[in-house]
Amino acid sequence: MIKRILLQAFAIVAICALPGKLTAQNGKLILKFVHLANEKKIIRNDSVYSTPNGEPYTISKLRYYVSEIGSGKPSRNIFLVDAFGPDSIEMKLPAGHYQQLSFLLGVDSLLNCSGAQDGALDPLKDMFWTWNSGYVMFKLEGKSDSSHADLNRIEQHIGGYKGENKTMRRITLNLPEKLVIDQKKTHTVVIEVDLDKYWNKASISANPVIVIPGTLAKRAADNFPLMFRVKSIL
Amino acid sequence: MTLVVALMAALLGAAKDDGFGPYKPTPLKLSIPKGWPKPNSDIFAKNKLTEEGFELGRKLFYDGNLSKDGATSCGSCHQQFAAFSTYDHDLSHGINNTFTDRNAPSLVNLAWMTSYHWDGGINHIEVQPLSPITAHNEMGETLENIIAKLNADSSYSRYFKAAFGDKAITSQRILKALAQFTGSLISSNSRYDQWKNGTLKFTPVEESGYALYKANCSSCHREPLFTDNSFHNNGLPLNRFGDAGRQRITGLSSDSLKFKVPSLRNVQYSVPYMHDGRFNDLDKVITHYTSGINYLQPTLDSILQKPIVFTERQKLELIYFLYTLTDTSFTKNKRFAPAQPITIKH
Structure with missing residues (x-):
């Protein structure tokens, strides 16, 4: 009890002493990602989807990094979105009227080579390559009868942060209406993520497994900007 | 005002005390041998080298609990008497009678290196241990299991608190502590x-x-x-x-x-x-x-x-x-040896 009073007292002192630290110019925003394949919300393992190429597949895992969220003002907030786990992320953004929403799909180069990280970047999240340092920016796993890999696996671990093999992509989305960020209301932007666009012209039978940086990963990453669209603002 | 803040900070500090005393790590300076270039500035830039961090790193380096079988530590394949390589073994032994794919390199003057492993695939000293820890033919373990095992070993709370200010055991702290130990392995007295x-x-x-x-x-x-x-x-x-x-x-x-x-x-x-x-x-x-x-x-x-x-x-x-x-002062340096005698498990 005494401890709590002291902590509260300290908090008041801190606010008095540092008025500039708590800004009034930030508002909260929630991004909710809805993952679709063949225009249906994806279901883990059980449902069979079809690539635009006509190859059947199921999905067991879909995770990716979203960072530097904002419109022209990148922040250091980094989130790991999990289609079968936390698919909503909450952040603070500078107050204002937003016409567009922009974020990086992936993790900035520097954070790929700066040693052990924590939070969303903790190697515990199973998104860091142990033998060829760097983050998997986007991970899609499942099975397909078209896959010649062991157990008909699909493993699309798209990563690479250096030079030509960079796989992070900036996504800029037009908003259907003006988004007002302020302290009065926390809006939720619902973003649809279309896996049909991820596959685009790619063939599962040709490349069921992509687990190293390089041309294939880069080509897959080029589809990232096609996958995202804003459905609504709540 | 200053007085009030100082008082509050002191009270807050006292409130955080968990019985291990205040957090006062002893800074360590990486000694750069005469005539050597500056070490890779990235190594300890965000990992302040301290006596307590080094000691935790040393304890982890020699702890078999970082492996699946509980007996294969970093030090199993990086033996001090062999300049932290595996003596007289072309390939080293992983868990379950496996062999590694490459010769265990000597761990020496790592703070001057710009990449790690024979193929340079590792871009920072802190993330190197992830590779041997998780490889099925090396230590075969997961970070989740290691954290659980270290949490169950009461001897670690004191070390983590001393090195990082509280008892929390995270992958980042494990990796940073290991880097403090391995990055300090300097051989310069041959x-x-x-x-x-x-x-x-x-x-x-x-x-x-x-x-x-x-x-x-x-x-x-x-x-x-x-x-x-x-x-x-x-x-x-x-x-x-x-x-x-x-x-x-x-x-x-x-x-x-x-x-x-x-x-x-x-x-x-x-x-x-x-x-x-x-x-x-x-x-x-x-x-x-x-x-x-x-x-x-x-x-x-x-x-x-x-x-x-x-x-x-x-x-x-x-x-x-x-x-x-x-450099026998390196291969026999007690600071780089296990802090306590290792118990051989039969």
């Missing part, structure tokens, strides 16, 4: 170093060997670290694992069969040699450079295009020089 510092004289044979080294080996095994951290194809035939080295990391065919230049420091103890430990003595290594190189390989290093010629006597002179790089 006969060669003492000769450079003018505190002893080389024998005539060692002097001749040094001249041979300067003329034939020093462009890659550059003084004073005896590596230039670069990657080269030194003309070894592809091994039975089809190990293409650097190409696996860059995907470039121009990097086929290139491997990182290993330091020659303590080379007497880091036997056997090459990325797969194929040569079990220095004579075989030198013979490779005089008559074993495969000249048909397109990525063979340009420096090695012309055979090196040594007489039998010159080979010996070179080996005698290489022995001057042995």
